[in-house]
Every structure is written in structure tokens, then in C-alpha cells.
Amino acid sequence: GAVVSQHPSWVICKSGTSVKIECRSLDFQATTMFWYRQFPKQSLMLMATSNEGSKATYEQGVEKDKFLINHASLTLSTLTVTSAHPEDSSFYICSARRDRGPYNEQFFGPGTRLTVL
């Protein structure tokens, strides 16, 4: 149990277009999900905390208008990279916190690699 999926696993897009990444908890409910960004050979940087039914909480320095987060249900959060540019190319990873589980435990998706040409 406690599986998190992401779709797509990789995407290549042209500069100026928008890309949507989905994060789903497959076998549990998750009121809270997290979005991370990982640059090559670097650690994960928390971008935002996504809460079902309310606005996401963004970390300092993360543009909320650039990275739109929608947590429409207890099993789905989406991250939309708007007007993507080459500097947005990165590995995006989501995680989900189980509603009925330890509050400090997160389950991670496999990641989505975004390449902006």
C-alpha cells in the first residue's frame, strides 16, 4: 500500500507553453501533498504544500503564479508550470501524507522530468 503515482513520467515542451503534472495517491487519501523540485545532482527543494480544498502554501522564493497547484480531491494534486522556459527544466517530485497514518511520514512519487526547449 501507500503508492503515489505521477503522470507524465517525462515531458518535453516548447518554451512558452504550459505543462500540467499530476500526482495521485493510489490507495490512500491524502489531504496534504507536497511538491519538490530537484536539479541535477542536487537535493530536493520543497516548492509548496498542497492542501485539499484550500490554497497551496508556497515556500519562499517560489513564484505562485508560475507554479499553479490545484488539490481538487483527496487523491489528486496537480502542478502546472505556466509559460515554461528552459530554466524550468528539472525533475519534479510529489509526495503525499496519508490521512490515517503517522503525521511525519510521506510517500513519494517516481518523479516527472520536464525538459523545456
Add this chain to the structure above:
Amino acid sequence: GNSVTQMEGPVTLSEEAFLTINCTYTATGYPSLFWYVQYPGEGLQLLLKATKADDKGSNKGFEATYRKETTSFHLEKGSVQVSDSAVYFCALSANTGGFKTIFGAGTRLFVKA
């Protein structure tokens, strides 16, 4: 604020060698500590965790003990395999940080046959 510091890599070992990856943390409150592993091109997998002082987490031959007196959570394995080659992240989650997971920089491990 809460933070995690782990030894820089890469670490290169021969098969069956002993592995230690150092990790220290700074946190207020009562953090839980984790080790995650990331294989090439993949997301993170939880390797082991410890939720209170003196707890030992273990999985797949890896071990780490939560040492509050030294604020450390070093990862060890007695005999590494080529398949252990990956990036290892030490992390913490604390009530004082809203239970957000804070990651260390990661340590890349290469194991040679």
C-alpha cells in the same frame, strides 16, 4: 530553522566493503529521522526511519541509530553490493517545522564489482 547536513560524495567502495554515510541534524522539538534512497532516474524510496532517541532503523542490511546526544543519524551497511549504488538522502520531519520533510544534500554511492 531545522536542517540536515550529510557528508559530501561521491563515495566509491568495492563490493563487500563497509559503508558509513554521516548525517547530523539541527532541529527544535522532536524530529523523526529518515534515510531515503534514489536510484538513477527514479523517485525517492524510504530506506529506514527512526522516530525517537536511541531508536535503530534497519532495512535491507542498512542501519542507522538516532543519537540525540550527538544529533546524528549515520547510515551503515556491513557489506555493500553493486546494486546499492544510488544517492542516499538523510532527512528529518519535525512538529516545529510543520512536519515538512527537510533533506540533506544527498550522498552519491558508487560500488565497484
